[in-house]
Amino acid sequence: MQVFVTGGTGFIGAHLVRLLLQEGYTVKALVRPSSNLQNLQGLEVEIVKGDLNDGDLAEKMQGCQYLFHVAAHYSLWQTDQELLYRHNVQGTRNVLAAAQQAGIERTVYTSSVAAIGVGESGKVVDETHQSPLEKLVGHYKKSKFLAEQVAMQAASTGQEIVVVNPSSPIGPLDIKPTPTGDIILRFLRQQMPFYMDTGLNFIDVRDVAKGHLLALTQGKSGDRYILAHQNLTLKQLLEQLAQITGLKAPQKAVPAWLPLTAAWIDEKILAPFGKSPSVPLDGVRMAQQPMYYDASKAVRELGLPQSSLTTALKDAVDWFVSKGYVKQF
Template sequence: MLTLITGGTGFVGTAVVRLLLSEGHAVRALARRGSDLQNLNGLDIELAFGDLLDKESLRQAIKGCRRLYHVGAHYSLWEPSPEVFYRVNVDGTRNLLEAAMEEGVGRVVYTSTVGTLGHREDGAPANEKTPVSLDQMTGHYKRSKFLAEEEARGAALRGLPVVIVNPSTPVGPRDIKPTPTGQIIVDFLNRRMPAYIDTGLNFIDVADVARGHLLAAERGQVGERYILGRSNLTLHELFAILGQIAQLPPPRLRVPYQLILPLAYANHWLSHFITKKPPRIPLEGVKMAKRRMFFDNSKAVRELGLPQSPIEQALEEAVRWFTDNGYVKK
């Protein structure tokens, strides 16, 4: 069975590609010309060059495919031109789902994010049913993914068999960019993390995220969404684990949110008007950190059989990979 995947060059996408290949699937990966293909080097896959904004390239890429994993997205906490989020994440998703509908694809897994989910006022972990609205989305990335998820649900109502997965914060090897979370790990390893703020995230092994995609294709209910997560950790707890793995002292200084926010605004201003480069303290990341992004993954565990590998193991693999691949200074 031929399967098309978008975003196969990225962190989560390459994990999905490798798992599909290990289970005997024929894989076609959509990639833009000029993309960094190092995560796909040496893999027995077919490359289809195209773009989410080029409808004809999508029609050609999806021909003959019975399954589609739409993992690709524009993921960043800052861009000089925010409209790129909406073009790629919203318009691109709509274009791809329309092509899948035309081709009669038998199952689609759309990769969203826990960033589109709500938060509970009592601080308890949120789930797929926690109320949320577009107005509650912080920043253009989360807003665009919220709107893209609506495109996926709309396609499901029109008859396309779409299942939505919402990964939390994956960690592990081959985070080549790296992602914002990977950059936190790299900065810690390079002793560039002198302090932390009182926030928290849900972390999961990227290999479990990949398995969750395949399980969603096999067992997921059309139109439903599933949180692919594992461990709720504060940043303080994360750095304590990384410190044990890397034999480095974790940061001891906790910076108040009220202090870091004006610094983030200043960084944002400098990036937007002066440097045109990503800020060292991303404003959207700081705004997200105001709440602990803790989530309840029990639906995915119960209905999909989502594996729950120890997060310490995934962090150890991430540290080893970043160290072995030149991200950590000697």
């Protein structure tokens, strides 16, 4: 079976491509001309140059039975608002229309827990929860919600589409790195004297890849599945990293108003004068609410694995060190 993959050069996509090849699928990967192809080097993948909004995507998908639409633009900078909606919302609309035109039998669309929103006061939520659009913090979350609505609408008209909502993945091949990878890197570089009193759900990125394949074979069209594992406070995650590495974890939490003020000055006052902002305001606003999720549905209906986070963290640390992101500690 031939599979068309968008976002194959990214963190989740690279692991998905490897799993598909391992399972005997033939992979055709859509990559932008400017993409870093490091994560696909040495793999037997047919590279197709293009963009999510190209008019000839259906032609590029010809011969494929399945589609994994993993690609998305990720940014918490408010100046990237237009890009987020163009790539995530319009891009998803174009990709799904092309899939239908090309005769794709089944699509797995990669949404995010960001599209679901958060529970009040750190409450753990599942697929039945939905924060209203106006309560989703930042244009990234809003764009992912609207893109998921595009996928659900297409599924309601009979197109076979299963939606997966990964939480925060951890593991090797995080070339960009992702926000979670950035936390690990800053810890390794000892650039975290304080931490914010927040929490996230984490999962081994290889389990996320497996969850995509399980969604293709076991998922119900028009349903969404949270691909998640363990809810941890940021302090707990940093303490696990300390145990793995022998480095010291930050001991003091910083009050939310401090990074909020710094981010606001950075993005709103200094950035217009040419300074590259270092802390996104929306990122700090998001961190004020713990983001905890329940993956029971994916575990029960798909057989989503729940691998050790300690192993995922160790593998992430080893990969960052081996690739020179950080010096040996």
